[in-house]
Amino acid sequence: MSEPAVRLDRVSKSFAGRKVLDELSFDIPPARAFCLLGRSGTGKSVALRHIIGLVRPDAGKVFVEGREITSLDRRGLADVRKRMGFLFQNAALFDSMTVGDNVAFPMRRHTDWTERDIRERATRKLADVGLERDYDKMPAELSGGMQKRAGLARAMALDPSILLVDEPSAGLDPMTSAEIDQLLVERKKQGTTLVVVTHNIPGARMIGDELAMLNEGRIVARGTADDLDRSDDPLVQAFMRSEGGG
Amino acid sequence: MQTLPVTDRVGSFVLACFEWAGALAAFGGRALVEAFRPPYEGSEILRHLYQFGARSAPLILTSGFAIGVVLSLHTRASLERFGAQAMIPAGLAIALIRETGPLTAGLLVSGRVGAGIGAELGAMKVTEQIDALEANAVDAFKFLAVTRILACMIAMPLLVILIDFAGIFGGYVAEAVASGMPWRLYFERSFLLIGYSDFVPATFKTVVFGFLIGCVSCYLGFTTSRGTEGVGDASTRSVVASSILIILADVLLVKLIFFFYPQVSA
Numbered sequence: 001m002s003e004p005a006v007r008l009d010r011v012s013k014s015f016a017g018r019k020v021l022d023e024l025s026f027d028i029p030p031a032r033a034f035c036l037l038g039r040s041g042t043g044k045s046v047a048l049r050h051i052i053g054l055v056r057p058d059a060g061k062v063f064v065e066g067r068e069i070t071s072l073d074r075r076g077l078a079d080v081r082k083r084m085g086f087l088f089q090n091a092a093l094f095d096s097m098t099v100g101d102n103v104a105f106p107m108r109r110h111t112d113w114t115e116r117d118i119r120e121r122a123t124r125k126l127a128d129v130g131l132e133r134d135y136d137k138m139p140a141e142l143s144g145g146m147q148k149r150a151g152l153a154r155a156m157a158l159d160p161s162i163l164l165v166d167e168p169s170a171g172l173d174p175m176t177s178a179e180i181d182q183l184l185v186e187r188k189k190q191g192t193t194l195v196v197v198t199h200n201i202p203g204a205r206m207i208g209d210e211l212a213m214l215n216e217g218r219i220v221a222r223g224t225a226d227d228l229d230r231s232d233d234p235l236v237q238a239f240m241r242s243e244g245g246g
Numbered sequence: 247m248q249t250l251p252v253t254d255r256v257g258s259f260v261l262a263c264f265e266w267a268g269a270l271a272a273f274g275g276r277a278l279v280e281a282f283r284p285p286y287e288g289s290e291i292l293r294h295l296y297q298f299g300a301r302s303a304p305l306i307l308t309s310g311f312a313i314g315v316v317l318s319l320h321t322r323a324s325l326e327r328f329g330a331q332a333m334i335p336a337g338l339a340i341a342l343i344r345e346t347g348p349l350t351a352g353l354l355v356s357g358r359v360g361a362g363i364g365a366e367l368g369a370m371k372v373t374e375q376i377d378a379l380e381a382n383a384v385d386a387f388k389f390l391a392v393t394r395i396l397a398c399m400i401a402m403p404l405l406v407i408l409i410d411f412a413g414i415f416g417g418y419v420a421e422a423v424a425s426g427m428p429w430r431l432y433f434e435r436s437f438l439l440i441g442y443s444d445f446v447p448a449t450f451k452t453v454v455f456g457f458l459i460g461c462v463s464c465y466l467g468f469t470t471s472r473g474t475e476g477v478g479d480a481s482t483r484s485v486v487a488s489s490i491l492i493i494l495a496d497v498l499l500v501k502l503i504f505f506f507y508p509q510v511s512a
Binding site: 088095154 | 369375377379380381382383
């Protein structure tokens, strides 16, 4: 059996005395899409940030492609991060750079490709998300949905094996949200492991091979969308019947 | 019994100040260590050097010129009483080069650059751009803070040279209008009493000013919270804290200069 792409082993985390993650454990096989569901403030984004080492756990361990990242130094962590992409909730594009330079940024930092190669590849990444004409625009000139797509292009710049996505549909209209979801499905088909934090149920049904419902820092239900539909837990039932938020 | 809460509050304030100073010192110490470790981010340092140095030049030149004019007017009014107008160029140059130029440049840069760094990094923090750098396997501290601190340290002495010359030129213009002194004579008299020990320590002490401006504003930017309100706060506090620290550091540095260059105090 292949090693999980991501594994959290009894991870706990508190902020200002409030327990956000309570011995959270899950593992995600490679090239699968795992959707973490739950109400706002249940620790979904914190769990995602643990996977890329932006937050260190108070207790427990995080494994990425078999490597335990909680004890890694800065250089070791950087090596792991080069194999991952992260799409932030608000895209977090660098506002002092053009959209193209945002996408080219990881290439310039971590490859020895020529400037011409980098521009070509960045343009191709932008074309994948339908923004090839916006290479020289500044992020502030883009709509929220376009910024998110540019953020996705940047996250995919180095063709990472694992893509972490924080609330892909937050603040977007249903059509743009469905476009982002479709882009994520395409990434999954190309073999990328997806970890998606969302409270958008239609999106999770479309993307996720497996869904997990988080409540008070623990997983209360886990399985396929059908499994969760059949759950007896009233919270899971209420959540799965909702349309979720954009 | 009623004084206890007041002492508690004063105690808490003092402790908070020490805590802040300790965290700032740790931040600055880390920046100094990281500056010697690869990657050196040369292009980022150059970019910031242009932003902080070249783009501050008009402000520095204008201010220096005005200070030169004003100092010349004041010095003339005082020295005329003793019939010592001939000393105006030398007196003005010594005042400018030893103290007025470096301190004014430090305070101007803390206002222009410190506020900018505090606001820029604060905005990056609240919009998760700093996290995005880390997620892209880039050391955000090194990329954002160390490069800015080094750029401030390099820019400061260069800006001081500009303000010194602008000030001396301003003094000449004022003197030429008041007495018709020819420019050659004015500049000869300006540099008559200026030695290596007047110029070098006074100019290079501003490397410390640059370090303080960079450290304080980067630290406040990195520790911003509370959204846009926090960004504004980081910007304002960057200017206030770096200005105070520059003035305090200046006292210590002047004492140090007097110790190592006794002829300066003579």
